[in-house]
Amino acid sequence: MVLTGNDPAWQALLVALLAVPAGGAALVALLPAARDRLARIIATIFAAITFVLSIAPVFAERDHGWSGYGDRATTPPVPWINLDLPWVPALGLRFHLGVDGVSYPLVVLTGLLTLLCCAYTVRKVPEGGSGRTLSALLLILEVGVLGTFLALDLILFFVFFEVVLLPMYAVIAGWGGPERRAAARKFVLYTLFGSVLLLLGVIVVVTGTGTGDLVALTGAGELTRTTQCVVFALLAVAFAVKAPLWPLHTWLPDAHTEAPTVGSVILAGVLLKMGTYGLIRVGVGVAPLGAAWAAPALGILAVIAILAGSLICLRQRELKRLIAYSSVGHMGFVLLGIATLTMIGMQAALLGNVAHGLITGLLFFLAGTIKDRAGTGSLDRLGGLRESAPRLAGLLGFAAIASLGLPGLAGFWGEAFAVVAAVRRGGPLWLTLAVLAAIGGALTAAYFLRLLRRLTHGPATPAVQALRPSIAGAEWFAWTPLILLTLALGVIPALVLAETSLPLTTLLGGHP
Template sequence: MSVLLILLLAVPLAGAIAAGLLPDRAGRIVATAAAALTFVASLPLAADRGDGLWHQVGYDWVEGLGIRFALGVDGISYPLIVLTTLLTLLCCAYTAWRAPADRPSGGKLAALLLAIEVGLIGVFTSLDLVLFFISFEVVLLPMYAVIAGWGGPDRRRAARKFALYTLFGSVLLLVGVLGIGTSAGTFDIAALTANPTLSRGTQIGLFVVLAIAFAVKAPLWPLHTWLPDAHTEAPTVGSVILAGVLLKMGTYGLIRVGLGVLPEGAKAVAGVLGVLAVAAIVIGSLVCLAQRELKRLIAYSSVGHMGFVLLGIAAGAASGGLAQSTGVQAALLGNIAHGIITGLLFFLAGAIKDRTHTGDLHDLGGLRETSPALAGILGFAALASLGLPGLAGFWGEAFAVVAAVQQGGGWLWLAVIAAVGGALTAAYLLRLLRRVTHGPAAPAVTGIPAVTVAEGLAWAPLVLLALLIGLVPALVNGYVLESMPSLVEAVAR
């Protein structure tokens, strides 16, 4: 299995280089093949799993500074790794089917998607803080290039805004990583998680620095303002990767490094995180109610959904750390559900805009009359996003509210406000469906093409996963429970 961990980085890296050098069509085909091999390689990692880390591999890198090239996988990282490889495969296949018009080579775009995948998998498998930081940064330039090279009319401004915000977060992340390493004498994430040795005051200071850094990437309110512009201007595949996986680097960092390495620091500021979480849920929903542009509305919806993820993390921090509460389960379930559902929503938004050449909700009415299949899938995705029981979006949000209730005291008010925010989520998504699918057919949607076979193949895995995880949430949180026996005991009590 250690070979698979290396292949998860080596295959997309080699594919990115080859796709960037080959002619357009050949590059897109090679990139899709590399993404498919990476996805296949990610699946067997769940075999022979046990408590703690399932598989790991490590080599001395900068021996004098104690920095190692160390990779590992467990129940926290495995679902995110599979989500990354799946969405990258779907996006590369989408690019192979639909080459960008009047833009640089589609092969170059597919190569950049693979380069982003290398960084993402590096983040989710790193067991060394320095390697974690480097992987975090690998994602920045390729995503900037995707937005600036293949985005909408205002793509360059959106790309610059994305880069500036992310660089700000990167500086803080570097400060936090170096602070932990120099204070603890090691950059080994597994060792630091097993035996947190830093003083409470040091943990609080470092956790605040890292929390701000991760909040920029997630993004969490109020450091979210780069997100709507980036999503609105990014090409379809860029928006899918950005919302589906890239945002998860921030919340994963809060869980893996924040709660794992700095549990006392996380516990000390858990209440502040909880307040920020419910503010994100309510404000994000209210802003969505005021949106008229389709992709911008979906982008702002991520602020509210990631607020539920943060609420789960905050509740987990308040109850004692990484493996002491259902809050961690809520956060991980919310992460995966958001990646699947919002990835599907951005695929659908891209298909609608490609057909109608507009994203204005007032110009998209009557879609169910002209394209019932497209309207039906959009309705399914919207219902999943609003948290309908039986679909993937329900469990993460429900668990986050339950985790807050379990803390008692002022957390009960946070749970109530979060539940109200959930109702507002239903309001803006039902408004979206009323505007887009109902009423008489608008001129922009008259005579639009039907859903193609290629589109159906790209969307089908996400539709199926949204249903399966909704019916069997153990497909995600079962891995967490197996990796963390203490979490099993806490839930059993």
């Protein structure tokens, strides 16, 4: 018998997606310090179970019927799996979780990257603290990120959005580089600023409509145009901090440069996606008139991010910092797609989100390995990698050409179609933005080719000559899924887009 998404068995799956990593974190934290390696292995097992659970929703029988709110012809369809229970009845708060074609790829990406990071810590724990504590923090981060992607209540969304703040601070401050505490403080200050604005936006929506239910709010149009503009402005700045969007991006390079390898992978792979996902699900869904009002400004800032990120990368001389600034540019393409408020633009944004998580996650894994083995991340002291570690040089070359958007690899679709969406939007402004974004794409190719020339070619530097060329089994385990998925998504983008048309149509104000 095929069960629909409203069946208790599938609803229990949503709870398990949060309960399993939370329980794993608690168990790992309770183990004695002497059982550090065992704790890391247990954390990896719990992360593996969560990853398997994250894949399962795609097998739920779709219920494309009425959501139950308002008129059948104008309200959104129910998610694939829908759990809606009273949370704080006196305040009208509900524990509402769900998954659909917009959130599902990010749920799976979160499960995968957390598993790979936990497995990576089994082999090597960064200096600064115990692997047991680090593994527990990674699982807590997973709870917060998954909860953000699953939440269909604004208050619940805000709670999960904030859960990641302290664990990420602890990961950077506890296991990061020499300037880790300053970088962690900067991360917290920027994020708290965004959180205040997010809370204000949530309060305005809930008090103005009497509900925080995102299914009921999407496309309902209960707020006036002026209120929607205020709400979208608050939400857009809050999510822009997390994305991050220029000029609110300055915390990101410091955080990436100082964070341990697994911290950088989680930060780039899924934490940044909380901002862009929130902009799509909450910003555009709840305040479509506000989104239309702010779209030109958002598009302009997105293109500035693309160009600024690329130009800064051309001058960078530190490996992880270069990759961090490249994220500013790549996420600019995602935000440009969102700003067009078109179906193709939104799909480009969703593809760009997943592709960036895979490719930049791989880049940070490789950068961390090179930095750990060579003892430096300075490009002035790294060169001739193909002479001393040809396999590592080949993998870095693959990740770099994927990130620069080579057709046939995952990085191509999101960035190319964000430009196409801007062209199709039409008008002098959007055509200009499309041209400038395309120039930014060319600059992306320039700085990654420059990186490969400096890092892999020429005579090997002393730091690279001392680098151990062999690749450990745990490293292959962490890198192989990202390589294969980068190839698969480059050939079959429908892996992400197959079930996005219906929810995106609703979010953009159309009828289901």
